[in-house]
Amino acid sequence: xxxxxxxxxxxxxxxxxxxxxxxxxxxxxxxxxxxxxxxxxxxxxxxxxxxxxxxxxxxxxxxxxxxxxxxxxxxxxxxxxxxxxxxxxxxxxxxxxxxxxxxxxxxxxxxxxxxxxxxxxxxxxxxxxxxxxxxxxxxxxxxxxxxx
Numbered sequence: 107x108x109x110x111x112x113x114x115x116x117x118x119x120x121x122x123x124x125x126x127x128x129x130x131x132x133x134x135x136x137x138x139x140x141x142x143x144x145x146x147x148x149x150x151x152x153x154x155x156x157x158x159x160x161x162x163x164x165x166x167x168x169x170x171x172x173x174x175x176x177x178x179x180x181x182x183x184x185x186x187x188x189x190x191x192x193x194x195x196x197x198x199x200x201x202x203x204x205x206x207x208x209x210x211x212x213x214x215x216x217x218x219x220x221x222x223x224x225x226x227x228x229x230x231x232x233x234x235x236x237x238x239x240x241x242x243x244x245x246x247x248x249x250x251x252x253x254x
Contacts, residue, residue: 107171108131108192108206109178120169127157129247135178139190140164141202144171148199152191177204183212194233196240197225200249203239205232 111126113119121141138160139152151169153159157178177192184190192204209215212231215238220226224237243253 108135108204110178111176112143112156112174114173115174119171119174120164122205124157124161124164127176130161130178131157133178133180135180135186136186137181138176138251139177139191139193139204140169140174140176141193141195141204142169142174144169148195148202150191150195150202152188152193153169154186154188154191158163164172175202175204182208183231189228190230192230192232194230196236201236201240201243203232203236205235209235220238 109127109130110128111123113122115202119142120140127138128148137152138157139150141148141150145166149169150158151164153163175193179192181190193202195202208229212234216226216234219234219237219241222241226233239253243250
């Protein structure tokens with residue numbers, strides 16, 4: 107079962123995210139990841155397998171900032187892999203999301219977005235949701251709440 111944690115504060119987000127995800131490990135998962143914002147720049151780090159793998163990756167390539175989200179994933183769409191791990195993001199990193207559940211019509215939505223020039227790096231329904239929000243944000247609304 108997937109798990110989601112978030113942090114907004116004055117301290118570094120990554121330790122809080124990792125700690126929160128560690129408390130959800132008992133639920134089972136196949137990959138983990140975090141997305142952290144610092145000075146308007148988003149950094150995503152994710153990996154296949156255990157949370158310890160993500161911790162090691164972050165040790166070698168730190169993810170700094172005071173706002174972030176973390177996720178442990180249990181595959182519903184796409185095989186367990188780094189590409190399919192959450193968080194997912196738009197190509198310009200302006201939209202990032204984690205998601206638990208299943209988007210039943212994701213393939214239909216993906217086909218429409220492919221026709222509009224979107225490219226996909228994963229086999230997940232969550233990436234489709236991210237790119238759909240990106241499309242509506244840029245094409246119609248200009249603010250995230252209306253785009254969602």
